[in-house]
Amino acid sequence: MTQPGFFDLLSFGPDGWAKALMAGAWMTILIALSGYTIGAIIGTFGAWAKISGGKTLRVAADAYTTVLRGIPDLLVIYLLYFGGSAAITSIGRLFGADGFISFPGFLAGALAVGITSGAQHTEVFRGAFKAVHRGEIEAAIACGMSRSLRFRRIIAPLTLRHALPGLGNVWQVVLKESALVSITGVVELLRQSQIGAGSTGLPFDFYLIAALIYLAISTVSSIAMRQAERHFSRGVRRG
Amino acid sequence: MDWEFTQETFVSLVSALPLTLSLAATAIALGAILALALALARTSGILVLDWFARAYVFVFRGTPLLVQIFLIYYGLSQFPAVRHSIFWPVLRDAYWCAVMALSLNTAAYASEIIRGGLLSVPHGQVEAARASGMPRLMVFRRIVLPLAIRQALPGYGNEMISMIKATSLASIITIMEVTGVAARIISETYRAIEVFVVAGFIYLAINFLLTRLVQLVEFKLSPHLRQPENAAQMAIAGDAR
Structure with a gap:
């Protein structure tokens, strides 16, 4: 048997x-998009x-961002995947099912990516909000805008504008992080x-193709972001 | 939480700590050398070097680290030429493959940080050094590099923390560092939460110490930004008056 060539x-x-x-790449994009949205x-x-x-909320948010930026993302995926499976199995046992029930890998992966990127999103949004001039908000108050109107018309659009470059960076990180979800068995x-490398004995070709596809996705998204x-x-x- | 189990987990995870630290330290050290070379290539003004460095950074920052690890660890063994070369004992070893992938990866990120530092060196400083008759290499060694390092240090500190976190990926190619051991204990006992808390605590502790260390170096490198001690005391005394 001859080995198939690269092309x-x-x-x-x-x-x-x-x-x-292509199906794999689509799944990567889906995981990254879901994780990014959750984040x-x-x-x-x-x-x-x-x-x-208030003070309690602030301390909790600080603890969240500090912890999530200090521990490996892989650990969070393990926690959700194995912890989730253990939780579901014990719930299943309550309802009379025996044996092991595994937590859906996609859900565990998207949640894990979301929780880790949430810490980065928090910092991006906070920084962007700080960049909104006080005068803009004061002007909105002076015009008699209500709280929700002020948020919708003034604060949200201005914050988003300042946040865009940071949001683009977070997306790139999330895209690469989605590769870790492969350990949960999501294809x-x-x-x-x-799988391809295993069944053809051509690991280099397959990982090279994967790298090129990741590169293409990240290039296209950075152009879109710009x-x-x-x-x-x-x-x-x-x- | 089961206290005894937590203690046992802590002991097994701490015994894997040296491996995590040696992975990170080796990768950061090798990566720093490569990063400096890349940053110099990027600022050299020589077109070929400049484009090579750009392409390198683009490729390594645009692909997941895990893919890079797989490409080196599993991918290279595909070629008989590699398997029969003198490098095979190194390339067969998961540890060295992980070190290589981590170094190549961090070099891409760090080179951009160092480049920022190099670009921030005021031109006047270089001109003054040249005017004092320093040769090019001495200008670089005594003036440009120290100033660039001082400027790049905070960003570089973040990159080092990313590297500590990134060593966890080595567990996927069978290296039993902290995350590897944690994953083994989790899959044996299914007590994800306890193990996660202990492993998370260890990583947070390393990163906290690292952050402090970087801050200390930053403090030592910037005596010119601080007020002399007696001046500060005088200012306080002045306020008290």
């Missing part, structure tokens, strides 16, 4: 892995707690490459 692997034919790899929600609350929460890009930054700072005059 045969990339074909859609019977020897080709293109379809499987953005946590980050919004975290920033709110740090800015205008995303890296796991799919492992466009978004340009779009949302139309109203800003540059010196």
